[in-house]
Amino acid sequence: MKLALLQLPVSRDKSENIHRACDKIRQAAKEGIDVAVLGEMFCCPYENSAFRPYGEEKGGETQAALSALAKELGIYIVGGSFPELDGGKVYNTSCVYDREGREIARHRKMHLFDIAVEGGQYFKESDTLSAGNTITTFETEFGTMGLAICFDMRFEELCRCMALRGAKVMFAPSAFNMTTGPAHWELLFRQRAVDNQCFTVACSPARDENGSYVAYGNSLAVDPWGTVLSRCGGEVCTQIVDLDLSKIESVRRQLPILRARRTDIYEIGEK
DSSP, rough: EEEEEEEOOOOOHHHHHHHHHHHHHHHHTTTOOEEOOOOOTTTTTTTTTHTTTTTOOOHHHHHHHHHHHHHHTTTEOOOEEEEEEEEEEEEEEEEEOOTTTEEEEEEEEEEEEEETTTTOOOEGGGTTOOOOOOOOEEEEEEEEEEOOGGGGOOOHHHHHHHHTTTSSEEEOOOOOBTTHHHHHHHHHOOOHHHHHHHHEEEEEOOOOTTTTSSSSOOOOOOTTTSOOOOOOOSSSSEEEEEOOOHHHHHHHHHHHOOSHHHHHHHHHHHH
16 A cells, blocks of 8 residues: 655645645655545644634535545545534544545544643643544555544554554554654654554644744654654655555564454453
8 A cells, every 4th residue: 555645834824735735645646656644734723723713614625625636536535634613613633535535534533632741842722622532444445444633642542442443554644743743753653553563654744943833743654563664854745655564464473462353352351
């Protein structure tokens, strides 16, 4: 399965952000990719004050553009994330579109980014955003895939649930910052890949040192052995990476630690 990780700048012009993303995906599609992956809040400044003004209801501008593009190019698009408006609430939402442009997954970030690091980052998504409550997987011709957003990946139980559903790749549009990024970014995604013997793919916005929120960047893909296959720096970047999905079974044969059935866990608990 061939991926393009698109680490893009984010301006204050929503339409410009969407058009830029579509143009970059079209360029990447010339490389014969199967899946294009965008970053968290790729069309919106990562600010509580921006989430509601930039928000859209189901079928809005961002979603319509990515759906049409997936159909035009005949690829899957993991559409980063955008502020979704529903019932007076705002969600941090990621949608996946198949080769026909159909929405096949919609994930609302379950674990909101509320952080207060002494001498470092302070941010509270919960000041504006509401949390989702579903574990999200979706089906492709390559098998089952998992979908989470950024802070979700810190919760190993969520990732294990996706793995137990059969997820071969866990996609995570993300936007770590300059405090947590250097400390935990690579460590976290390698850890989740090793724990669940699957691929993990994280895509971030590019770094803007003048922004109110400075993303770490460093979009990356990790294999089930914990090897980093591809990684950007902080700059605007498109990475093309091939995932050899047969490596999952190879790793699991060598280290048979992932039980295939949820019932196994319950049986162990009963004993």
